[in-house]
Amino acid sequence: MRTPLFIAAAGLVVLAAGSPLTAHHSFAAEFDGTNPVTITGTVTKMEWTNPHAWLHVDVTGSDGNVVSWMVEGGAPNALLRRGWNRDSVAPGTAVIVRGFRARDGSNRASGGDLTLPDGTKLFIASSGAGAPPGGRDAEAKK
């Protein structure tokens, strides 16, 4: 029963951490903080747009079908200040992104931490969309 324990622990961390403030919109009206998702795939495009950057990731299922996901990130200037640059997630990069799914069930998520092939972690989330920290761990760049 490791999963429920982990979720409970994560919930405590979330409560303890306070939370972010700076969203352009309400996180919870659009995304489901109880519905985490891990997206493992290949970057097809990073849109450096305001008020949110959008990372596009193709995920190949076990049946060989490719499903395209859109991951909402922070504003470009917020990501820049965290150490991102335009080469951080070039098309073709294999990534693992943790986030929370859209409430309408589409293949869209609010991103959390992102792991690159060499193990480097970046934090893509909206600089505080009211989102749970969602895997914002000590290894992720601030």
Added chain:
Amino acid sequence: MRNRRFMLVALAALVTAAALVAAAGQEQNAPANTAEPAQDWTPPRTPDGQPDLQGTWTNYTSTPFEVLDESDTPAFYSGDLDGTGKGTGPSSFSNDVSDRELTKMTSLVVDPSNGRVPIMPWAEERRNYKLEHVQDDWVNHTPWERCITRGVPGGLFPAGYGSGYQIMQSPGYVAIIYEMIHEARIIPLDGRPHIGSSIRLWNGDSRGHWEGNTLVVDITGYNDKGSVATNVATQRVRSIPQSEALHVVERFTRIDENTIDYEVVVDDPEVFTSPWTVAMPLHLEPDYRLFEYACHEGNHAVPNTLSAGRARDQAAQAAGPQ
């Protein structure tokens, strides 16, 4: 020598202000940055003689907008209706302030002295309705979420990102370029009257003049569609409506090379029981670059929030009557 007399008046005002600040030193909300203005510092002048406010400024801060009260529901103000988003709190602008000098203010609201905006109950009810029905209709989204404006003065309230402001001056004008939603305010200084009351604007009608080294901007002519604050960081005040009676007075005073003291008095007798004041520093950041903010380009929030509402409705319908 009108200018000299002006300077003397300004100096007297500064001395008085310094005395008042010193007297207010015990108050919890005294703006930290006004505590010790550099006595021997003279603001530079533009070629036409205005105090020079030009440059790129930012307002990153860790100071909460208001002093929190036990009755507050921060999660609700952030739009977190069922608690799954874990709400919000005053503590975490952390990504963007870790390398900055922070004030010791307990809130950006400095008047009333309890650090709380005196919102009338009807306005809180209106806000509550809008926040509760944000998934039902686009009109319930703030003007910011709709990429219209963050408002005046809301556009200067810290949002935690996209917080660059470029101030430029030319004879007779001060222009402020806001990074967020690429808004530009062109403030005439020539003493022209406000526009007529038949014209109503989201951001009102700004008229500026100098009082010593302080740029004073008087704003009226608002519509009643906007909101005095739109960002989650403004907590309880987010999505509080503005009325056509809104009157705002801003004061920009450069107190040293790297700091502008920004103070704004918000008076809307239809929405607030008394005027209230926000005070905070703007920091000179010459290396900060405003990123283009073509707001609709990456803003999927309104359609996605509405589609989340439709998914919610369908799920409720499928579940049948309770």
